[in-house]
Amino acid sequence: MPVRAAATDADYLDGLNPEQRDAVLTTEGPLLVLAGAGTGKTRVLTTRLAHIIRNRLAWPSQILSVTFTNKAAREMRERVGALMGEQVEGMPWLGTFHSIAAKILRIHAELVGLKSSFTILDTDDQIRLLKQVIQAAGIDDKRWTARYMASLIDGWKNKGLTPDKLGADDGYAFAEGKGVEVYTTYQNRLKVLNAADFGDLLLHNITIFQKHPDVLRKYHEKFRYLLVDEYQDTNVAQYLWLRLLAQNTGGSGANNVCCVGDDDQSIYGWRGAEVDNILRFDQDFPGAKVIRLERNYRSTEHILGAASGLIAANKDRLGKTLWTEDSGGHRVTVTGVWDGPAEARIIGGDIENWKSKGRSYNDVAILVRASRQMRNFEERFIQLGLPYRVIGGPRFFERAEIRDAHAYLRVLRSDTDDLAFERIVNVPKRGIGATSVRKLQQAARSMNVSIEEATRRIIRTDEIRGKARSSLRAFLLDIDRWRKEAETTKHTEMAELILDQSGYTQMWRDNKDAKSQGRLDNLKELISAMGEFDTLDAYMDHVSLVMDVETGPQEDEISLMTLHSAKGLEFPLVFLPGWEEGTFPSQRSLDESGMAGLEEERRLAYVGITRAREQAKIYFAANRQLYGSWQSALPSRFIDELPIQHVDVESEANQYNPSLIADKVQEDFGRSFDRAQSGGRTSPGWQRYSKNKNQNFGRAPKDIEGHAVRRPAKGKSSNFNVGERVFHDKFGYGAVKETEGTKLTVAFEKAGEKKVLDGFVKRASEV
DNA sequence: TCGCCCTATATAAGG
């Protein structure tokens, strides 16, 4: 096989810019491709794969390509296929971290005490199992919830920490130091159940690679090229896994690892991602080449300018300068509105306007920080009759009815799947309550058999009596009959038959809840999803790792989603509502993660703006309803950080004074920052921050007519005096307690003490 | 054991 083919004149390289071409052709040695938003990352990735294969640098089976999501893997597979034509059949080692780790683990399962047939537990199973472990350890599971323990364990697994690698004080956050004990017991239970949770897939791989160099060597010999997408999202475990596979000194493809990512789009720190991985790449892989893709093909100059100015406030970044030839276009707009419903009303009107100009709803996206912000929009769109789709939200295979159905199928397949058996033994209600189930669990444990086997034995005794006993007996007979029929019946028919005969579908038919029809529909959809696989086993293997469902044909609809799920997408017109302190940046991020949290929020804002091709429109509301009660809000500090030459300030007519935007509290920012950051104003971060901030604030913003907005002089006080009686549309009457610039602290008679801006209150005497 | 009522709680979400 030639080490390198002269392929620079190949037509698949046409149309790549010099940096993209370099990223495709640099096949040997470690390479980091820093791909800014909209710089043609996927094209580079797929072309690189095609280049390697076409030039016979490696066979498709010798390339390991990892992504985070099934969607990304699917897209890559399709696009490589399109580039290669029919000549190449699928790439066996292209997939998500988890699917590839699972594939490897199936081969070597016995090295970590599992059987090759191990089941993969989803988060729901994981939590139910943990609850059992916690209760068995005599820990109060209300004070110390399984959910909390699961998050600790996930955190440890994300860091590559098995129980033996934890110190005594590590588990102290749980039940006075019992954390590690619970973790250990949980891992032992998993082994007994022949199961692995998602974190284990990677972790077991790492253990195997570390303890069995001969196994690792085989993979070194197998893989000549490694490719990692979205490298900024990798956690420590993924990083360790990759290092082990990549650090190949003697093999055929020494260190040919290519990581692609964008530190500015790292938004999954809360999920264990370590931006550090990408920041440290050249130290981890000595001799690494770094290529920056900075030419943006997506957005206008104003959109890029606004986004770049914003992200410049971040300290920990490698730094890129995006540029475009697409000059002109609309500035990013910033609009202040009265409250959430007003925001939805204005955006709804804008969308109608867009549509009436002959553009499509598909061009439009609304990106929110938290899913609860979607509600105002849904309500308004229904009123206006605007078609929309919500992207994200609860996923198909995670719905309770689907999990129940799967549990029936798991029991059908295996008589040792305790978690599945427990889940459905009393669904639908068969009169087998918690007490009976506990007895079964105890019996199973003492006899060292599965719960199903324990049940078979126990119903021959008087241990369980009455209805519970007869129901259990009938249930076991059902299971036996189903297993027998399954030998000769197609799996889809089998599923229908089981759901029918168990009374499961009847349970939902009898349920008068509004959602139960939807659940029945989901069950039908499940059957048809199963039909795409030849056997039940093939189907079950698939769903354990692929939780999403491919989206069907597109209608012309507005997209409504969170900022997180918008990553990787683009739309001509993007609405960014809810840019208020507390909402965005989220107060919780600041409280829990301080400066790092703030920077991640800012990257999220950057992701949001850079989704837009033609126009990005930012909104903030003066009042926001949170959990049923109204709160006044201040514009997000991110609005202050937008370079003014790329921004137009608009206002909701007569309701809002544009000068408020400009004003908005440099001092207030300082205060919330102090809260979030223990270092306070003396920290380097703060000093750097204020410096950047002042740079961005040299000029006064302009309002929609182009007049410079009057900016209150520093220390300018409001027109209200302490003790004055005022009226606020949402909070009613109250008395001013304190004034600070244009910000008032008002003791409202009904709503209590609130901080509001003086533009939003009137003198009570003028009402 | 079931079912209702009350109350505690509330980001983001991939596999």
Next chain:
DNA sequence: TATAGGGCGA
């Protein structure tokens, strides 16, 4: 405000 899960009475 909306919901999920626990407590308690029938």
